[in-house]
Amino acid sequence: MPSSFDAIIIGAGLSGLVAACELADAGRNVLILDQESGQNIGGQAFWSFGGLFFINSPEQRRMGIKDSYDLAYRDWMGTAAFDRKEDYWPRKWAEAYLAFAAGEKRSWLHERKIRFFPVVGWAERGGYAATGHGNSVPRFHITWGTGPGLISPFVHRVYEAVKKNLITLKFRHKVSDLIIENGIVCGVHGEVLEDDKKLRGLKSSRIKTGEFNFYAQAIIVTSGGIGANKELVRRNWPERLGKAPENMLCGVPDYVDGSMMEICQKAGARMINPDRMWHYTEGIKNYDPIWSNHGIRILPGPSSLWFDAFGNRLPAPFFPGFDTLGTLKYIMQTGYDYSWFILNQKIISKEFALSGSEQNPDLTNKSWRLILGRAFGKSATAPVEKFKKQGEDFIVKNNPDDLIAAMNTLTGNNLIDSKSLINEIKARDMETIHSFSKDRQISAIHAARKYRGDRWIRTAKPHPILDRGDGPLIAVRLHILTRKTLGGIETNLYGQQLDKDGNP
Ligand SMILES: Cc1cc2nc3c(=O)[nH]c(=O)nc-3n(C[C@H](O)[C@H](O)[C@H](O)COP(=O)(O)OP(=O)(O)OC[C@H]3O[C@@H](n4cnc5c(N)ncnc54)[C@H](O)[C@@H]3O)c2cc1C
Structure with a gap:
């Protein structure tokens, strides 16, 4: 079959856009295909913190x-x-x-x-x-401007190249097969999906209206990971992390469906390390979801106290922001797939950020006024305060007994013994009244605050959490949240897919 394009790129996420820009700059004729509509150009990176x-x-x-x-x-x-x-x-x-x-x-x-x-x-x-x-x-x-700031120059360049007929963009084109002739992948086959004008990030229709075949000298797969495909996440769940969680929130849009993995495998590509994934342990349910089962990750500073489902404090070094996969393994060993942060208003104001461009209007809209509010305000950022009020995983109370009673009510399993948990917090609080400490989390906070960045906007001065002046008390139920796929198609440094014998 004669090639109509120098290259076909499958996926108009950031990777696909960057590859397309480089090829267009080199004068190549490129076709970009994506199963989603043009509203979703830039893929996950738009939603990212950048x-x-x-x-x-x-x-x-x-x-x-x-x-x-x-x-x-x-x-x-x-x-x-x-x-x-x-x-x-x-x-x-x-x-x-x-x-x-x-x-x-x-x-x-x-x-x-x-x-x-x-x-x-x-x-x-x-x-x-x-x-x-x-x-x-x-x-x-x-990135100044977070995810939208990161994708914007590439989106702009792609549309400039479209005007020069160097790039052709075809949205709502879902690739379902790679075409092989004489042992060489020379094209793609797939389905045209019905037009869908839904806003960015919303789950789109899968109704098929036609089929397509396109041919090129090179086929570039930039189709993202598997994070929205619970079935694939479970099937590949690493043995070392124990049983896959019963409940997981989804940290990526529905189109991160991993569909190209199997298609590439069928065409002879070697898939390696499918069990290597990066899921977060600080997921909260989005009260205003965009995609299915939408969860948001808290990007925590180091001061919140972390407890398992039974109300036992997580051991060192499983402090917020220290070792995600180690903490995930520890949590899964408890037999429950959720855990708790306990903190107070002073900590949430200084230390809670939420991952996602839409959750950070100050950085996304490049507003120094809002950023100064984040650094010096008594409240947390507006999106965090909204979650505190409306998020089903947040509990806000004025005293520890009420807080723990509400935690037990939320889960309905009465696993937490109020007395021992309060003792744990009181013991920790006593460690904050001087600059010495045997509590490794407090020592880590002192060390973090030697860094200006942490002191200014990320890490509250160690203080007693139960101190009423810094209240109210806050508990946050944390879920496992899918996000990154680390395994995938094996390639050499030219990005060429390798077969089982290691040949491109
Ligand atoms: C909320 C959030 C916060 C994040 N924060 C950060 C961060 O701070 N730092 C960081 O490094 N990373 C972050 N990430 C991760 C990062 O954004 C992604 O790893 C990256 O954007 C992936 O880009 P990609 O182009 O490879 O894939 P994607 O953006 O997933 O794009 C793949 C595209 O391929 C299309 N596609 C898939 N299969 C097919 C098919 N069969 N046919 C046609 N089209 C197909 C999809 O529709 C999609 O548009 C974050 C992600 C999210 C969601």
Whole structure:
């Protein structure tokens, strides 16, 4: 079959848009197909916080953070803990990505007019030995304008290339097969779906109105992960994390359905590490859902007290924002798939952020006035305060007895013993009255506050949680929330799919 395009890109998320821009810049003729409508261009990245990983950036240096490729390399290896034969290419990708993040990544984005919030955040703080999991230093750079700010230059460039006939965009085109001729993938087959004008992020119709075949010299698959496909998440759930949770919230839109995985496998691509996923443990049910079973992740500062379903405090280092997968494993071992934060107004005001562009109007709309409110206000951000009032997982009370009674009522299982939980909080509170502590969470908070960024906008000064002046008390029931897919189609550093013998 003659090729009508130099390349076909399956998926108009950020990855697909970036690939299309690069190809169009090189004068190539590109077709982008996506099962969703044009309202969804940019995919998940639109909804994201736009948190980016850079190493030794100007933002880090201005905040007094000394970072280096070597430090980041050790952190990455300690976190990924590559230990399988299949990790050959993932390790190579990690090394290439680290070099990119320490090298041209920031300037490449900067040239494309993307800017960054000056205070660098600290994700996955670790808490083990220096060779273990986590980031030794803050590296989470928030895009100015969050997800929409990140996709905007690429969306713009794609539409410019459409005008020049270099890119053809076809929405509502769902690929269902890769066409193979003489052992080479040379095209795609699929279904045209009925027009659907629903707003961005809403689940769209799957009614078929036609079929298509397109051919090209190169087929690029940028179809995202499996996070909205509960069936696939469960089927691939890692043994090391125990049983898959009975209840999970969904942290990604419905179109993150993993459909291309099986299609690529059928065409001979090798799927590796499907059990490697990244799900969060601080999910709350969205009171105003956009996609199915919509959950929001709390991006917590380090001070909330974390309890399991029985009201037992999670052991070190399972503090908020320290080790997501370690905490997930611990929670699943309790036999329940939820846990609790207990905190007060002072902590929620300073430390709660919600992941998602729509949950951060200050950063998304680039409003310094709202950002200053976040830093210095007595209330949390407006979206957090709304969740506090309307979210079914939030309980707000003036005294600990009422709080715990309401926690037991919410779950209906009476698992928490009020007396022992209050004792635990009182003991922890006594550790905050001086600068010494045997409580590792308090020590970690003192250490975090040595960093200006944490002190300014992320970490409240250690104080007694039960102190009425800093109240009211707040409990938040936390669910497991699906998000990232780490395994997938094995490729070499040219992005070529490899077969079972490792050949492109
Ligand atoms: C709320 C939220 C917050 C996040 N925050 C961050 C963050 O701060 N930092 C960070 O690094 N990451 C974050 N992420 C993750 C990040 O946004 C995603 O990993 C990234 O955007 C994925 O981009 P993608 O182009 O690979 O996939 P997607 O955005 O999922 O795009 C894939 C596209 O392929 C299409 N598609 C799939 N199958 C087919 C098919 N068979 N036929 C045709 N089309 C198909 C889909 O419709 C979709 O449009 C966040 C994600 C969410 C949802």
